[in-house]
Amino acid sequence: MSRQLEDLDRIDRQILRILQRHGRLPNVELARRVNLSPTPCLERVKRLEREGFIRDYVALLDPLKVHAGLVVYIQVTLANTATEALEAFNQHVAGLEEVQECHMVAGGFDYLVKIRIKDMLGYRRFLGEKLASVPGVRETHTYVVMEEVKTDTAVAVPDPEPKTKSARR
Amino acid sequence: MSRQLEDLDRIDRQILRILQRHGRLPNVELARRVNLSPTPCLERVKRLEREGFIRDYVALLDPLKVHAGLVVYIQVTLANTATEALEAFNQHVAGLEEVQECHMVAGGFDYLVKIRIKDMLGYRRFLGEKLASVPGVRETHTYVVMEEVKTDTAVAVPDPEPKTKSARR
DNA sequence: TAAAAAACCGGATTATGTGCGAAAGTGCTT
DNA sequence: AAGCACTTTCGCACATAATCCGGTTTTTTA
Numbered sequence: 001m002s003r004q005l006e007d008l009d010r011i012d013r014q015i016l017r018i019l020q021r022h023g024r025l026p027n028v029e030l031a032r033r034v035n036l037s038p039t040p041c042l043e044r045v046k047r048l049e050r051e052g053f054i055r056d057y058v059a060l061l062d063p064l065k066v067h068a069g070l071v072v073y074i075q076v077t078l079a080n081t082a083t084e085a086l087e088a089f090n091q092h093v094a095g096l097e098e099v100q101e102c103h104m105v106a107g108g109f110d111y112l113v114k115i116r117i118k119d120m121l122g123y124r125r126f127l128g129e130k131l132a133s134v135p136g137v138r139e140t141h142t143y144v145v146m147e148e149v150k151t152d153t154a155v156a157v158p159d160p161e162p163k164t165k166s167a168r169r
Numbered sequence: 170m171s172r173q174l175e176d177l178d179r180i181d182r183q184i185l186r187i188l189q190r191h192g193r194l195p196n197v198e199l200a201r202r203v204n205l206s207p208t209p210c211l212e213r214v215k216r217l218e219r220e221g222f223i224r225d226y227v228a229l230l231d232p233l234k235v236h237a238g239l240v241v242y243i244q245v246t247l248a249n250t251a252t253e254a255l256e257a258f259n260q261h262v263a264g265l266e267e268v269q270e271c272h273m274v275a276g277g278f279d280y281l282v283k284i285r286i287k288d289m290l291g292y293r294r295f296l297g298e299k300l301a302s303v304p305g306v307r308e309t310h311t312y313v314v315m316e317e318v319k320t321d322t323a324v325a326v327p328d329p330e331p332k333t334k335s336a337r338r
Numbered sequence: 339t340a341a342a343a344a345a346c347c348g349g350a351t352t353a354t355g356t357g358c359g360a361a362a363g364t365g366c367t368t
Numbered sequence: 369a370a371g372c373a374c375t376t377t378c379g380c381a382c383a384t385a386a387t388c389c390g391g392t393t394t395t396t397t398a
Contacts, residue, residue: 005235016235019228023192026354040377042355055229058322059188065222066174066185068324071272073281090318097325102318103240112242112312116324143281149259149271153227153322155237155285156266195385209346211386343396348389355384362377368370 002051006161011036013157015044016053020154023057060153068116071145072123074131076111079138086110092134098126109141171220175330180205182326184213185222189323192226229322237285240314241292243300245280248307255279261303267295278310 008016014034018025031041048054063069078085086104093102093113101114117123123142131137177185183203187194200210217223232238247254255273262271262282270283286292292311300306 016228016230020230021225021227023226023228027356028354037378038355039357039379043376051234052231053234055231056190057192057226057228058190059185059192059226060224060322061185061189061324061326062221062224063324065220066324066326073272073274094319099319100321100324103242103314104316104318105242105312106315107310107312111318112314141276143274143276145272145281146275147273149273149280150263150268152269153229155230155232155235155269157230157235197385206347207386208348208388212345339398341396341398343394345395346393347391351386351388353384353386355382357382358380360378360380362375364375365373367372 005053005158008053008160010160012044012048013160015041015048016157017154019045019054020157063116067118067122070117070119070123071148072115072117073143073145074111074113074115074127075109075141075143076113076131076137077109077139078111078136080136081110085136088135089137096126096130098122098130109139174222174327177222177329179329181213181217182329184210184217185326186323188214188223188226189326232285236287236291239286239288239292240317241284241286242312242314243280243282243284243296244278244310244312245282245300245306246278246308247280247305249305250279254305257304258306265295265299267291267299278308 011034015030018030018033027042027045028038030045031038034041036044045054063071076089078089089111090102090104093099093111096115098115098117099113100116101112103112104110105112115123115126117126123144127140127142131140180203184199187199187202196211196214197207199214200207203210205213214223232240245258247258258280259271259273262268262280265284267284267286268282269285270281272281273279274281284292284295286295292313296309296311300309
């Protein structure tokens with residue numbers, strides 16, 4: 001029904017790679033870059049969207065210009081790790097607008113939370129007013145980011161298998 | 170010359186908030202949502218781009234469908250933290266396609282690196298073939314993500330100050 | 339309060355997205 | 369290797385959206 005990554009040919013993957021970088025590229029220009037006419041190119045894009053390879057399109061803002069230049073990672077350990085406790089934590093954290101990412105991790109602590117705020121004052125406020133009120137938090141460890149070396153929303157799209165003369169199906 | 174966040178009125182901020190979620194929303198529709206006609210709305214968008222509030226537009230892919238479903242965080246400690254060593258590390262890491270984020274942090278270690286790969290095998294290969302060859306790495310700590318609770322590219326855009334009758338300039 | 343500047347709107351023009359039938363290419367069967 | 373079915377592509381026609389322009393309204397400033 002829905003294709004796997006293996007089913008995508010070279011052009012489909014090219015399209016994904018390009019749109020990951022230039023989400024608003026006009027279809028005519030995209031078509032030119034992948035050596036297709038606009039019609040089949042658009043058809044491919046629509047299909048990739050329909051099949052879920054492309055989730056959505058977003059504008060990326062400059063964090064500094066919207067007062068979110070400071071990145072802080074917080075390791076969080078919960079008081080108990082029963083399913084309901086985890087679920088409750090998930091719910092709460094997902095609702096905090098400062099939180100950009102939240103992952104449940106295996107290892108020495110339970111969660112790794114990434115937040116963006118304006119400055120240290122903003123962080124203190126977040127920690128005191130928002131995170132403290134989240135139920136079940138036993139311990140937190142703060143890591144302040146001094147420099148963002150790399151930030152990339154794009155993921156690597158591997159090249160198609162050379163030609164196994166196919167076998168799937 | 171270029172505006173600050175404080176100079177943006179309610180409509181500009183609305184536009185930013187909307188485009189962060191729907192980067193490909195047609196201008197006519199965007200205009201309708203912010204109660205403007207298409208012309209001034211487009212003018213505002215263009216201006217926000219020109220002034221750098223909007224950095225670019227991208228398509229977000231489904232990591233699972235492109236064989237990048239596994240997220241791993243790696244804490245990295247360097248052998249020495251001289252400026253050139255840091256710079257060398259930055260350069261190398263930025264070139265690795267599996268690396269989605271890399272931050273220099275203050276605290277117990279030096280870097281926090283986020284990577285996306287297909288599975289554990291992919292991670293082992295990355296660690297052995299890619300990261301190992303990066304110069305100056307003394308120690309690494311791996312944290313495997315079991316569940317992505319929240320992932321958000323949007324940042325919070327604060328509401329404008331009620332009305333200080335202005336004073337800037 | 340008046341002048342100047344900025345923002346807005348409507349309509350015209352241009353460019354882009356989209357639908358359709360025909361043509362070309364591909365792979366499989368016999 | 370020829371033929372058939374299927375997929376993909378193309379080019380043209382149409383619909384929709386982006387862009388430009390002139391004039392009007394609103395806001396800012398002196």
